[in-house]
Amino acid sequence: MTKEVFRSGFVSIIGRPNVGKSTLLNKLVGHKVAIMSDKPQTTRNKILAVLNSPLGQAVFIDTPGIHKPKHKLGQYMRDVALRSLAEVDLILYVVDAGAEFGAGEEYILASLEGIDTPVFLVINKIDKIHKDQLIPVIIGYTSRREFAQVIPISALNGENTGKMLSLVWEYLTEGPMYFPLDMVTDQPERLIMAELIREKALARTKEEVPHALAVVVEEVEQRPQNTVYVSAVIYVERDSQKAIIVGKEGNMLKTIGSLARQDIEALLGSKVYLDLWVRVKKDWRKNDRDLRFFGYVHE
Secondary structure (H helix, E strand, C coil), X not given: CCCCCCEEEEEEEEECCXXXXXXXXXXXXXXXXXXXXXXXXXXXXXXXXXXXXXXXXXXXXXXXXXXCCCCHHHHHHHHHHHHHHHCCCEEEEEEECCCCCCHHHHHHHHHHCCCCXXXXXXXXXXXXXXXXXXXXXXXXXXXXXXXXXXXXXXXXCCECHHHHHHHHHHHCEECCCCCCCCCCECCCHHHHHHHHHHHHHHHXXXXXXXXXXXXXXXXXXXXXXXXXEEEEXXXXXXXXHHHHHHCHHHHHHHHHHHHHHHHHHHHHCCEEEEEEEEEECCCHHHCHHHHHHCCCCCC
């Protein structure tokens, strides 16, 4: 009997902001490791997620959306995404089936020039368009570059994601197990908790607030009766943004805290007392020192 080949490798998920990369990552690995939001540019760090299967181990890297940067944080996010292209065995280039082809896609395609890594064109959100609209979308992209595979999917409802995953395994070659079987992500628990809080805040704030949001978990302490105390701070750039996050009589902050606490309890498997604060750090996205404080810039 022929021994099954253990396949492994690194797979980068790239694309413009808000095309559904984080939703796809969570669907592929079967766990929530990346926050999901209808606001663009919500993934700020490179998130590594591990899928273990009888076929092998696929390590997915969800990157910040590639876009023309407007501030130092934006430059960092773009650089993180572009660096990932040279570090992987396969690239999943995710596009929005219903979005117009524009300068952002041209920029990404130009970034892929000269890269020998196989690239899948993953056309996401096909549940949002009529089937007749799909062929022109495929032609529009494949006329500009050759792709190893073209796969229309809906990451939200899982349509064709299983087929795509089967193709991913075909493109990965025999290799070692890079991470332990029980490892799902390389993100520390504190960072995951901070991202869960940021997700809830993003979902409930107006357009002027989202990209000015950062969350830091300052304290995690085990307390009696299987309760974990978590103290976290939501940072914004202006007093007006703080007022929105806090809300009338503190109701917005209470809602954010209540929803985040449920996800954190699911993460930790314990009851959680979440102590949530809001502070202003003026124009932090433009300041190198503040970006280092939030972990977005590394020496």
